[in-house]
Amino acid sequence: MHQLTSVERVHDDGSYLFTAEGPHGAPEEVIVVPCGEGVEAWRNRCTHEDQRFDTGQGVPMRDGEIICPRHGSLFDACEGDCDNGEAAGTTLPAVDLAERHGTVFLVDDDYEFAHEGGIDDDEGPSSTSHLGL
Template identity: 85%
Template sequence: MHQLTTVEAVHEDGSYLFTAEDPYGDPEEVILVPCKDGVAAWVNRCTHENQPFDTGQGVPMRDGEIICPRHGSLFDACDGDCDNGEAAGTTLPDIDIAERHGTIFLIDDDYEFMHEGGIDDDGGPSSTSHLQL
């Protein structure tokens, strides 16, 4: 179990992105999004063509739905179902989380927290150059 963030922060910021190791040992981006029941966690990619929802600017959402930035398919933020567009009839892969006293925890036995942010956001410099002008 790993502490991620708070329900309040997800609702205020609109989403939260982190990277976890999947069951095969590979990094997987996960998003937390606000929904009427609190917060939901989904793998950060549309079920059609694996387009990430959060590309570093937060998850695009409207009226409780996650919007695929590529084709516009809409996914219900709480249950992950899509009923329109290219991804119609699919459901986002979910990640098990728990909320305790307003704090969100990763509890999915198949995923191990690696770091906040996307796969390439390891907290280090974006460049190895130390050149200053």
Template identity: 65%
Template sequence: MERLTTAETVHEEGSWLFTIRDRHGEKEEVILVPCEDSAEENSSSGQSGADDSVEAWINRCTHEAQRFDTGQGVPMRDGQIICPRHGSLFDSCSGYCDNGEAADTTLPGVDITVHSDGTIFLTDDDATFAHEGGIDDDGGPDSTSHISL
């Protein structure tokens, strides 16, 4: 279990970008985005209902592998991730797209756990944390400021 960041950081900045290695050793970018569907922010179980307050998705549109976050943050509006190429909208909580070129597809997810203190951990058995930021960022921190449209 690798500590990533906090739910507070994701909500304040609008997104958080990091790189993993998949089960084949290939690098893949992942975005953490706020999910506003969360009915319960805290839980007494040590893990939070805030599991839904942040979601992790592979950083690319299902239509043409366009990256959502290119180092400037994920473009979002009204709880939806916006594909910068064709404008398809993906629900930030479910990853589902019901419009545009990517209609009827769902973003591939990555398993995370949000603890009751808001700390986010990578818990996907098929992924190993490589570094914060994008694939080309050489492991150094990268700003993932939120872009509002």
């Protein structure tokens, strides 16, 4: 079990993004989104074309639904189901969380917390030539 964030922070910021080692040993991004008074977690990928929901600007949402930025499919933030657009009839892969006294914990045995933010957020500069003259 790993402490992630608070329910209040997710509701205030609109979402929370973290990277975990997934079930196949590869890094995977996970989004935590508001759901009623609580939160839910999903893989950060649309089921249609593997498009990221949160690309570093937060998860686009409207009226309790996650919006795919590529084709506009809408996923229920609490259930993960999509009933429209290119992803209609699919459900987002869930990641198990627990909430205790307003704190959110990763409890999914298939995921091991790596770091807050996206996959590439911990790699530092892409070049070593950052000299200023």
